[in-house]
Amino acid sequence: MIKVSDLYKNFADLEVLKGVSAHIRQGEVVVVVGPSGSGKSTFLRCLNYLEQPTGGEIVFEGTVLSNSQVNINRVRQEMGMVFQQFNLFPHMTVTKNVALSPMKVKGMGEAEAVELAHSLLGQVGLADKVDAYPGQLSGGQQQRVANARALAMEPKVMLFDEPTSALDPEMINEVLDVMKDLAHKGMTMVVVSHEMGFAREVGNRVIFMDEGRFVEEGSPEEIFTNPQNPRTQAFLSKIL
Amino acid sequence: MVLQVIKWSYAIKVLPNLLRGTVITIKLALLGVIAGIIIGTIVGLIRVNRTKILYQLATVYVEVIRGTPMLVQLVLFFYGLPQIIGYRMEPFTAAFITFGLNSGAYTSEIVRGGIQSIDRGQMEAARSLGMSYFQAMWYIVLPQAFRRILPPLGNEFIILLKDTALASTVTLQEMMRVGQIQMARTGQPFPVYVMAALIYLVMTLPLSQGVRWLERRMGAGDQGL
Ligand SMILES: Nc1ncnc2c1ncn2[C@@H]1O[C@H](COP(=O)(O)OP(=O)(O)OP(=O)(O)O)[C@@H](O)[C@H]1O
Numbered sequence: 001m002i003k004v005s006d007l008y009k010n011f012a013d014l015e016v017l018k019g020v021s022a023h024i025r026q027g028e029v030v031v032v033v034g035p036s037g038s039g040k041s042t043f044l045r046c047l048n049y050l051e052q053p054t055g056g057e058i059v060f061e062g063t064v065l066s067n068s069q070v071n072i073n074r075v076r077q078e079m080g081m082v083f084q085q086f087n088l089f090p091h092m093t094v095t096k097n098v099a100l101s102p103m104k105v106k107g108m109g110e111a112e113a114v115e116l117a118h119s120l121l122g123q124v125g126l127a128d129k130v131d132a133y134p135g136q137l138s139g140g141q142q143q144r145v146a147n148a149r150a151l152a153m154e155p156k157v158m159l160f161d162e163p164t165s166a167l168d169p170e171m172i173n174e175v176l177d178v179m180k181d182l183a184h185k186g187m188t189m190v191v192v193s194h195e196m197g198f199a200r201e202v203g204n205r206v207i208f209m210d211e212g213r214f215v216e217e218g219s220p221e222e223i224f225t226n227p228q229n230p231r232t233q234a235f236l237s238k239i240l
Numbered sequence: 241m242v243l244q245v246i247k248w249s250y251a252i253k254v255l256p257n258l259l260r261g262t263v264i265t266i267k268l269a270l271l272g273v274i275a276g277i278i279i280g281t282i283v284g285l286i287r288v289n290r291t292k293i294l295y296q297l298a299t300v301y302v303e304v305i306r307g308t309p310m311l312v313q314l315v316l317f318f319y320g321l322p323q324i325i326g327y328r329m330e331p332f333t334a335a336f337i338t339f340g341l342n343s344g345a346y347t348s349e350i351v352r353g354g355i356q357s358i359d360r361g362q363m364e365a366a367r368s369l370g371m372s373y374f375q376a377m378w379y380i381v382l383p384q385a386f387r388r389i390l391p392p393l394g395n396e397f398i399i400l401l402k403d404t405a406l407a408s409t410v411t412l413q414e415m416m417r418v419g420q421i422q423m424a425r426t427g428q429p430f431p432v433y434v435m436a437a438l439i440y441l442v443m444t445l446p447l448s449q450g451v452r453w454l455e456r457r458m459g460a461g462d463q464g465l
């Protein structure tokens with residue numbers, strides 16, 4: 001579904017991605033772990049071209065993203081993204097947050113879009129919050145709205161950047177449950193997260209990233225219980 | 241110097257004339273600020289977007305207008321330009337162009353600041369959903385920026401309203417010019433100019449109250465519009 005080959009990304013003099021390659025298959029849940037500053041967010045943001053890679057290639061469903069003929073807005077409709085800080089639109093109700101892009105990007109009628117929004121918000125357990133503004137919600141609720149907003153475009157893959165790291169501990173589970181639900185429904189997901197429980201339960205593969213490279217990858221079991229690379233071992237011993 | 245007797249009755253006598261001038265003053269300020277909002281939004285967006293050549297043009301415009309006195313621009317348009325184009329504009333036209341361009345330059349900075357004050361994540365979230373740059377600007381960034389822009393824009397309008405008095409130098413019969421004529425006619429500068437000042441104050445006081453109200457309302461948060 002997504003094929004990444006030899007991806008490089010520099011910010012001025014700073015080399016952040018130093019040739020990473022990955023193949024993310026349909027229905028797979030890939031969890032990316034690694035120390036702060038290792039380039040996890042940058043990798044994720046390159047996948048939907050919020051950052052333009054300096055070198056290498058990303059092929060999504062047969063489309064080479066670096067091709068200048070490609071309409072990146074089209075591609076992004078198929079790749080949902082949930083941000084660490086959620087980035088909800090504070091000047092709109094939750095319903096409008098979810099309904100806006102189906103209406104403006106896909107040309108869906110308002111009634112249909114609102115219905116879709118209500119249904120998605122119901123699925124993430126926010127049926128009673130449809131008329132609230134983001135500022136009136138808890139972090140966990142905001143996160144779930146961000147989920148629903150991305151899902152409203154019916155993406156083929158969902159990208160999550162530390163979806164629970166901005167949350168109070170008691171809210172983490174409600175969010176992970178929504179994500180697990182999504183994984184069980186067969187959604188292809190790339191998740192930057194250090195939630196071991198989540199990775200073990202629904203993750204097909206864990207990638208350990210360090211200093212701009214994919215150092216080690218394998219099943220959650222392999223990586224968490226029996227890491228081979230010393231850098232993986234050192235990192236895991238710190239967070240476990 | 242012998243102190244002149246102040247005849248306050250003249251303040252009332254000249255009032256109808258001053259009010260006729262006030263109509264021109266308000267017209268000039270309103271048209272100026274409308275032109276300023278249109279120019280300022282376009283120029284502000286260009287300066288945010290940083291498209292090479294347009295950006296440089298926009299920057300030159302803003303710097304030239306802000307770096308020269310409005311009085312000089314005004315007399316240049318009215319008295320100077322005829323030497324090149326061969327005819328003299330109507331005073332109102334010259335004043336309108338000057339105030340529109342000025343208001344545009346200052347407004348563009350307000351717009352630019354407003355847009356840049358919106359978290360980058362808002363644009364990114366909108367783009368990640370498949371919106372184009374312009375859709376993201378229009379539906380997500382500008383409505384939020386607008387709330388922050390409104391109070392400084394109100395202040396800009398107040399300044400503009402007072403600055404229209406400069407148009408008296410190009411013979412436009414706005415309030416200040418009318419005041420000068422009445423002063424010469426009656427020989428009573430003090431009551432006439434006090435009256436003129438009062439009229440300006442009557443217009444600006446409610447406006448600055450309104451701006452303060454907006455600031456409080458907008459400061460309350462981003463909810464709704
Ligand atoms: N827009 C940018 N401009 C310059 N440098 C950047 C930019 N974005 C990221 N970086 C740098 O790139 C490096 C990798 O950042 P990135 O956000 O990808 O790391 P990360 O693995 O997600 O870290 P964290 O776990 O802290 O989120 C960091 O050194 C960061 O300072």
Ligand SMILES: [Mg+2]
Nearest residue numbers: 040041042161
């Ligand atoms: Mg990160």
